[in-house]
Amino acid sequence: MRTARTRRTGIVALGCTVLTATALLSGCGSSSGGSSANGGGKITLTIDLFGTFGYKEAGLYAEYEKLHPNIVIKETDTENEADYWQALQTHLAADSGLGDIQGVEVGRIATVVRQEASDFTDLNTLGASSVTRNFLPWKIKVATTPSGAVLGLGTDIGPEAICYRSDLLKQAGLPTDRAALAQKWSTWTGYVGLGKQYQAHAPAHSAWTDSATGLFTAMTGQQAVRYYDQSGKPVYGSNPLVKSAWDTSVEAARAGITAKLTQWSPQWNQAFSTGAFATLPCPAWMTGYIKGQAGAAGKGRWDIAPGPGATGNWGGSYLAIPKTSPHQKQAYDLIAWLTAKDQQVTLFEKEGNFPSNTQAIGAVQNYTDPYFNNAPVGQIFGDSAKNMPVQVLGVHDGDVNTALTNALSEVEQKGVSPQQAWQNAMNNIANAVAQ
Numbered sequence: 001m002r003t004a005r006t007r008r009t010g011i012v013a014l015g016c017t018v019l020t021a022t023a024l025l026s027g028c029g030s031s032s033g034g035s036s037a038n039g040g041g042k043i044t045l046t047i048d049l050f051g052t053f054g055y056k057e058a059g060l061y062a063e064y065e066k067l068h069p070n071i072v073i074k075e076t077d078t079e080n081e082a083d084y085w086q087a088l089q090t091h092l093a094a095d096s097g098l099g100d101i102q103g104v105e106v107g108r109i110a111t112v113v114r115q116e117a118s119d120f121t122d123l124n125t126l127g128a129s130s131v132t133r134n135f136l137p138w139k140i141k142v143a144t145t146p147s148g149a150v151l152g153l154g155t156d157i158g159p160e161a162i163c164y165r166s167d168l169l170k171q172a173g174l175p176t177d178r179a180a181l182a183q184k185w186s187t188w189t190g191y192v193g194l195g196k197q198y199q200a201h202a203p204a205h206s207a208w209t210d211s212a213t214g215l216f217t218a219m220t221g222q223q224a225v226r227y228y229d230q231s232g233k234p235v236y237g238s239n240p241l242v243k244s245a246w247d248t249s250v251e252a253a254r255a256g257i258t259a260k261l262t263q264w265s266p267q268w269n270q271a272f273s274t275g276a277f278a279t280l281p282c283p284a285w286m287t288g289y290i291k292g293q294a295g296a297a298g299k300g301r302w303d304i305a306p307g308p309g310a311t312g313n314w315g316g317s318y319l320a321i322p323k324t325s326p327h328q329k330q331a332y333d334l335i336a337w338l339t340a341k342d343q344q345v346t347l348f349e350k351e352g353n354f355p356s357n358t359q360a361i362g363a364v365q366n367y368t369d370p371y372f373n374n375a376p377v378g379q380i381f382g383d384s385a386k387n388m389p390v391q392v393l394g395v396h397d398g399d400v401n402t403a404l405t406n407a408l409s410e411v412e413q414k415g416v417s418p419q420q421a422w423q424n425a426m427n428n429i430a431n432a433v434a435q
Helices: 021-026 060-067 081-094 109-115 137-141 166-171 178-184 188-201 212-220 240-254 266-274 286-294 328-338 341-351 358-363 377-386 397-414 418-434
Strands: 043-050 071-078 101-105 160-165 207-209 277-283 302-305 317-320
Touching (some): 043 328, 060 071, 060 341, 081 101, 160 166, 160 286, 166 277, 188 207, 212 397, 266 286, 277 286, 286 302, 302 377
Parallel strands (some): 043 071, 043 101
Antiparallel strands (some): 101 317, 160 302
């Protein structure tokens, strides 16, 4: 998934995506609790998501409706996860306007578990205890309350690699072989250094990578302790690993090797097909996004290689059921089906979402993607997942990451000094935490 997912955060717009923030806050789903009964006894289940989870695009909704003729699925999709989360908090406070199913980004799941558990259904009461063993243990653990209530089933995880334009690298005189590149950028220092080489011989109007924010998010995604420590104490301002990721991202911005794009913006979307950047840190779900933005012309030009450290986790989400849903059992049945092995395999092969279901992980290990020059994506992302850190997630993980990446954009796009931007981030985090 994905976060704009900052997919997973946010991706292709559907339904509510085109609404203004005001309209989002007033509610895009059913104002009476999400679902409804149609003529003929059919039940409409509303599923409110952010970014692109890929279910509609992969044909899974249509397949489920064919298997369950009494069910109609209505998806609303907000492009930016931050907008989606704000709207969700408004709906929870009002106890209305909620879908039968709500997506929850991994950076928000701790908030749901620790502060909003009373608003969501314990999926164990609907049968989840029989399927939780099929997921990565840590994926289920972070969605489980101290009392054992499971508040969400995992969709995907975000193992990291590097996606790159082999044609642009060739024009700049750099290697295009996956193994050679993986060796040259085995560290983030190596990645930035190779970017400087690229920039010296790059085709006109092309940068090494899209943004400093993407670099920062990928680097912090490799850390087990990032913004909070094991005790729940905030450490975002003192963690040397976070500061190192910040400094490296600032170096990339100031060296002029980024395209200075805002991720998930129209300009960023267009850049996938124009050659405005040659590489980007690439969680598995990003591959589906690249296909959608670069189109058929990008087939064979884009490729994938293991990234620095050959691991990391960027994104990944959950599906949860608000207690306001009048069709709890039908909503759970849909969640259980969407997150089962066969459907997660389909999502990976069609949309790039790497499974959190362990049976599905095993099933995709030999998959190669013809769009990415037949890259062994099952192996590349599978190896990354094997080394993936089990991250400590704090209540305000999403807010912290948003503040830090916004501050990096100030450095990159507005020329704000790194010191001032860092302080701006700390101030914004303090304000968010206080709310």
